[in-house]
Amino acid sequence: MSFPSSQPDWSNLKVLHRNTLPPRAHFFSYTSEDKALSFDREQSEYLCLNGVWKFHHDASPYEAPSFDDEDPRMWSNIQVPGMWQLQGYGRPLYSNVNYPFPVNTPHVPCLNETGSYWRHFDIPNQWREQQIRLRFEGVDSAFHVWVNGQEVGYSQGSRNASEFDITSFLDPSRTDNTLAVRVYMFCDGSYIERQDQWLLSGIFRDVYLVAFPWAAITDFSAIPQLDNTLSKATLRTRVTVQGEDEVPVTIKLFHPDGALLHHGHSTPSNSHELAVEDDRLKLWSAEDPVLYTLLISYHGRSISQRVGFRCIDQRGSNFCVNGKPIILYGVNRHDHHHFFGRAVPYDAMRADIVLMKRSNINAVRCSHQPNDPRFYDLCDELGLYVMAEADLEAHGFLTIEKPKVPDQHKLPRFEIMIKAFALSSKWVSDNPDWREAYLDRAIQLVERFKNHASIIMWSLGNEASYGQNLADMYHWVKEADPSRLVHYEGDREAETADLYSVMYTPPSELKKLVSKRKDRPLIQCEFGHAMGNGPGGLKDYIDVFRSEKLLQGGFIWEWSNHGLVKKEGNQEYYAYGGDFGDWPNDRDFVLDGLVWSDHTENPGLTEYKKVIEPVTVCQVGKKLRIESHHDFSSLNYLSATWYLASESGNTDPIEWCLPQIDPGSSVLVEPPIPLDPVAGETWLTISFRLRSDKGWALKGHEVAFSQVQLPSDRDMPLGRPLASAQSLTVKKTGTRLFMSTPSFGYFFSFDLIRGDLRWTAAGSEMFVKGPELGLYRTLTQNDKGSRGDGGEWKRLLVGAAKMHVQHVSWNIAENGSIILEASVRVAPPVLEWACNATLAYTITATSVQIDTRGSFSGEHPKMIPRLGLSLSLPKHFNRAVWFGRGPGESYRDKKEAARFGLWSADLKELQTMYEWPQEHGNRSDVRWVRLLSDQSAVGLEARMPSPFNFSLRKHSIDELDGAQHPHELSEGAENFLNLDYTQHGVGTGSCGPPPFEQYCLKAGDFEFSTGFSVVEKGQ
Template sequence: MKPQDWQAMNVLHRDREKSRSYFIPFSHENRALTYDRGNSDRFKLLNGVWKFHYAETPQEAPAEFYKDEFDVSGWDDMEVPDHWQLQGYDKPHYTNVNYPFPVDPPHVPTENPTASYQRDFHISDGWMKKLVYLRFEGVDNCFHVWVNGHEVGFSKGSRMAAEFNISSYLCSGKNTLAVRVYKWSDSSYLEDQDMWWLSGIFRDVYLLSRPKAHIRDVFVRTDLDEDYQDATLNVDIDIENAVEGLKVEYQLLDAWREPVNDRFLDERFQIQIPVKNPQKWSAENPYLYQLVISLKDQHDRVLETIAQKVGFRSVELKDGVVLINGVAIKFKGVNRHDSHPDYGRAIPLSHMKKDIELMKQGNINAVRSAHYPNDPRFYDLCDEYGLYVIDEADLETHGFETVGNINRLSDDPAWEAAYLDRMERMVERDKNHPSIVMWSLGNESGNGVNHAAMAKWARAKDPTRLIHHEGDSRELFWGGKRQVDPTVSDVHTTMYTSIAELEEVGQYTELTKAHLLCEYAHAMGNGPGALKEYWDTFYKYKRLQGGFVWEWADHGIRQHSADGQEYFAYGGDFGDQPNDYNFVIDGLVMPDRTPSPGYFEHKKVIEPVKVDAVDLDAGTVEVTNRYDFISLDHLTLSWNIEADGKVMQSDGLSLEGIEAGQTKSFTVPFDLPKPLKGGTDYWLNLQFTLAAATSWAPVGHEVAWAQFMLAQGAEPSYEAGDMDSVTVEEAGSFLYVQGANFDLSFNKVLGNIHSWKCDGLELLQTGPTLQFWRAMIDNDHRSEKEWKNHGIHWLQQRTDQVTWKLAKDNTSISIKVVQRIAPPMLAWGIDSEITYTIDGNGDVLVDVSGKPTGNAPRTLPRIGMEMTVPNTLDQVSWYGRGPGESYADSKQANRFGIYKKSVDELLTNYVYPQENGNRTDVNWVTFANGHGMGVIISGSNTFNFSAHHYSVADFDQAKHTHELVKKDEIYVHLDDQQHGLGTASCGPDVLPDYELITGDFSFKFRLTPFSV
């Protein structure tokens, strides 16, 4: 170990092997074709329990722990792979931009937590006759390695492989491996990604046994002809310790392992196989061939065999558009970290599969490996399941933005070797994956000569893929130079570009490169909003080729409160300072992979089948195939007519022969009843489901859907009929209203209903009262300042007048309340008038109007009424959008229908509590007990509602889910309008169409007791 290797920027490694593609060698072809490393006698996994010692500094770590005589029996045990911060040593630390240490490259703090690992392993006599390599797939941040007391090497670069030849240090039988890992190094300045700072051996560690002459590396390229039809498979093979007489035997097999070509022997170690019209790999049809390569000696004996899955596909930039296999595609992508709520970045294979299955089920076709090369097995899965990948180098220097020069390291030639090292190791490891269509030069590191060097090297090594670099485009676009193409990147790639700016970019025809949003639609908490508008814009312009939502998953770390309640921690929860709080909770799925409402909204907006109404009276619709390559033959189209929550008719239609990009007209042969039932809506529902099971979803999985209102039955005429009379008694501050089966008391001082019972059942505990505040969502942070400056969260109510009048026939009473709602300290307010009409049947009609006065805020969070009902009325039914949560700018995923849920099921349990559970476009909602008794609420127009066992203040004050204390009563919100969601947590705010502009308002609700 050389002193201070961890802050010597010119020391990138010591004795690390040259980078190569990721593969496992096998002794036999049949085993190789299983791709299961457990079937290889050349592979030995070293994961498991290691001995572990933690020190606060390198100097305090045991100096000679790697020596044979050093006793580690008293050390703790540590699982490998894992992070030591998740096992009780040091602490997790979250920052987005800022470095958590002084910015003084290449220096790092003396307080540099250092872990010493040790374990024994056994080597057989057979392995002693071979070369043995030790490979680490990921160690954060840098590390030294010893075997049997001998120093093997050193490596930096956390999310990249490091391989060492340990053959000369081994002995037959027991051997000892020792590793020292440092939390900080000069390379930490290049790894300032938006994520938890977590350290340790967090990916697989294993041994490989190789013959002296072996296949060191393989580079697979599939070259399609100009018509994108026929192809040539070109493979370069690098042989270690090549001697005369060596040769490779190879054969290409199809997906069913049937030969595509004869077996060939080659002594040049270059394979060239012409393939007539191969199946083309795409995210929609991820067809993989299998290439088997065996190295043979001069006696024709197999030395080793490897298998490579091959996808024939091309990537190019042509006429300002990215083409895959000659087709301009749309990237319907997400940004993905390696993340797990218990294991951090030490993720199991099953968890990767879960991520990809959810992505495919959500119509996602692309992933950006934000912001480093992911676990190598993830790319195998992307190849197999079908996802386009932007593979991103392990490079981010965002913290230099804080100190005023984001380009500081990127434009400093002294760091070029470190930059190139990260590019070279990523490309070499991942170069054989058809899923990878672009190499990315890192993220949020500005722009400079080192990026140019990375791009130059990558293009020379691999001209078959494009280069992505957001730092190049950022300067051009945000600098107002939209007429200039980026010089390094093959695509314009920007972040959080507004829809208005996208329109401008789409209309600008002089740019020669496509445009991607490498980050947009910040999926933090409740949101994002306006996904539909983004995708309407993407589809409008060919050059706008989609984007990648930030991000796939919340990075919360699973914790438990003192009383055993589970919650997910974020920045600051471990005493980590400085931190960026809950900014790490910003995914379409929650830490445990529960899909959020945003996941379903995104799925709906990017669905690959579009349906347009042509002539609904005749049942004519147009179905457009929005896939880029495949027909709709794999889907089943079923339809039904639904009214009053019941299916009246249903059948199916054939989708056969609708090729990618084509549109076909259909006539749905429904038959509406005559006459239509009064007050009933008739809906045509179309559903597109998988006709057969796939690797990522079962048969019947819904891919897309559409819904159209066919007709509305005339509203039935209302005849009051015999109405019971009401009696009114005025006593002190209360009015007491009684009918044949109800009792209602009204508080004249507060101007609202105090109690309401029907047939002895309490229907209302407090309210309804006007409510203009909502629990702040993450996307409200810009509006929140204005709203709080105007005191909307502090509004107070003043009742100016309460008058009442009994109808002449004594069958109803109207109570008129004049109030002013205003904040303390300020002079603006809302003058409101609410009229309660209570009739003899117990119905309560609430007629509300209001007028802002003075220097009111430009927008309001909500306009509506809040009331509480007893806990017994926890069974909720409604007619409107559902079944999930929806808001003005995020409701495409919810179709109209009649739905039933409990109050608990209406909650969206966001990691960071906030406004949630709203339902939009509601005609009526009921709250009932288990016996079917309760209240039905209807509006003169459609409205929003939500219901929880928590108040607005509860959601506003809680910072974690376990801090929410469930109340007995149910808080019901009936909103005329709510402000939209937008994506302002890190992106554009609410679009004008979805802002709740302060102004005069009026609305009505009717509350009716019922029993079924």
């Protein structure tokens, strides 16, 4: 006797599937053509099994109850689709790279959480004489199936479909059949499903029955082909049937307007070509997703498919869609929902795609696994280019192999990773034992989604090193579908890939790569890592994409934060790795998206939308150049308006008639007003909006905007006049210097030890603490990343550096103002480096000017987070009005989406509550800012001679630095104002490059001035 008595299916490379039907295209069978043309699966021969099932959870498959020995009706309830860890069983686990079990390929431990599902179902009477198929669209990670107590089969491949013929397991006399499913958290396939996402288990996509007659269509392909002129198209169809081969198949093709274009017949299993040669041919693209309708009928049943006529090929060294090289303005998208994990509802999928389209995104990489089939339908319909990726990732072996890379201390990080991936290949990618498992994932992907117009390339997977198994996948895919490109980033030399692909390569290096590799295009399958406050430098990427012919865009990492809603008492928050007691975990590395965990827009998406907008305007002398970045659509679908933005506000928008601007062209036009000098700073703002409704936005939606600064005949003043009707008296008491007017309406107190200046004006306290010379900001997640500067800042204790007063002198000027000069040293404990500075104050009753100059000494940091003044204000100063970039936050390398204008925001609107608290809420290129209060008759205005930054926050830098979730922050009695001369960029250092050199704040000599003045309400 032995235990286990045999090798279990879930740890056996020789058993990938048992008794499953061959993979096929995703379609439904209808009893009439009219029903098929509805595309409503509820009208098809389909029975949905979603809903409430009975469920039993166990720590091991060997402890799971027998479906025969127990009454499943006594078990708990669970929702299908769903993940059991989000319904009270087990715990979610987030790990980016590491395997959560001991590595012992292909085996997984006996302690392997198991979910047993059970339900009953009835077969419609009209199905009794037909083949009944049971289909699972997604089960994580492997499962066995029983019908009426008899084992039907087994399958694995979490995000692939599995289909079983259960006809022989049904008893025609029974009206109550039973279905049992046993799901295993891990299987041998888990070694090649180590994607950067939550580990969640269960039946997470649709489960349903379909009825096929014994003579029925079982699969089909519909591949469009275009001639060189793009005016003639052929749709090559091949139909596979079961039953009577001699019965012809009827094929119809309908124009988008509903007109019948083709009506023909074909013999099953033979190719049938439909020619479309008239002037009405309309091509599919992401810009104009025109879809025809294909209807195939056989033996009284019909199936339908939306078809887009388009071609993908390589012309010269570029890949082209419909004969034109395109740029992919894409995103990586995992299936994620903040309540349901990977069990994403249809409406949430559609909302994602609509938001992408509204944000000028034209491409999506389904990272790193196949999506719900309805997602591809939506991409066909709404218009996105899709990189469809196989369910394959195996970077968990890096943890084992990376320490084995020789001479690591001599190598840059990138080369260490390349060598570690090469060492990792022996585990699975270059191991012949895994060949069938690899091929299975390619076959499942292509066969299921081969008929989608939106899919322009297949991807073999992600970060699985490179080896013969991946090469074999490529050859199978190219033979099965030569009409599309094949991508795989791990094949760095593109030995078996149709294009070069890289990750997180800075623009300067991209230019070098394409100058050396001119035989095929290059894309970035991941760039612009959007973790926390970022990504920075996106405009630099888009500029190089648009200037280098062989750079054809890329995909931002990634679309969404993956926080899961967790409730503790009355508090709900977005949880990440470790919040559920899971280990190993990678903490908040799962919060790296352009949208929040609830899939609403965050500042990263706002910035991306701006830099990839399809129309741009620039000034050329006294004229404007309007440039279209579309490949296929003119700008006729847009209307334009213009207005002027200045310190006094915005003028009313006025319509502007655009000339004909063809795709990819530019036109030089007269501006709507002469570009002549004006008094003060004024920006001509042009807004481009939809003329009519689209499937993804309503008429009036803003697609793009541009601003051109009019010439100005006036420099920006530092502040209001320093002269005051009331002179100040000065008195030193102990370690404080008191300054006041005779009427005591204006009062200052300067702490000679701490350097704090307290200011009361017209009975209202203006400064609670400060101004203090500040070098530090709350670290962003990009600062903390492996390539960020936060590591050096922590090592050199920049966050602990405080201002220490060395010497103070003062005198009264002839105009009655106080001249006070403080020599200070900003330095941390323990270390010897310092920032040595002089703060020269000119103080009147109603204004303060601070001239700051300084330099660094000792072994100081090469870069510093910020350089400016920090103040604490009374809590009632809770609104800001400013002229500069707005309305949202902006930074040195993340500010294109913030337009110049006069803005107003309350304290709440000035915050950006990242799901891991960090630096946020900065406004850049500010000319002046006024801090206002509902409880005071006066406010505080701040200016600098050159554009500056400000932020007004509820929480101090230290409080933000110490918190790991927003709900851990509590408001105090003060608000915190930063007025920064300059800041370090935000970059993408959590996984990509740190801020590019032009956005870095290097420690060096500095000098800046800040003017404060009292303003009355209404000014």
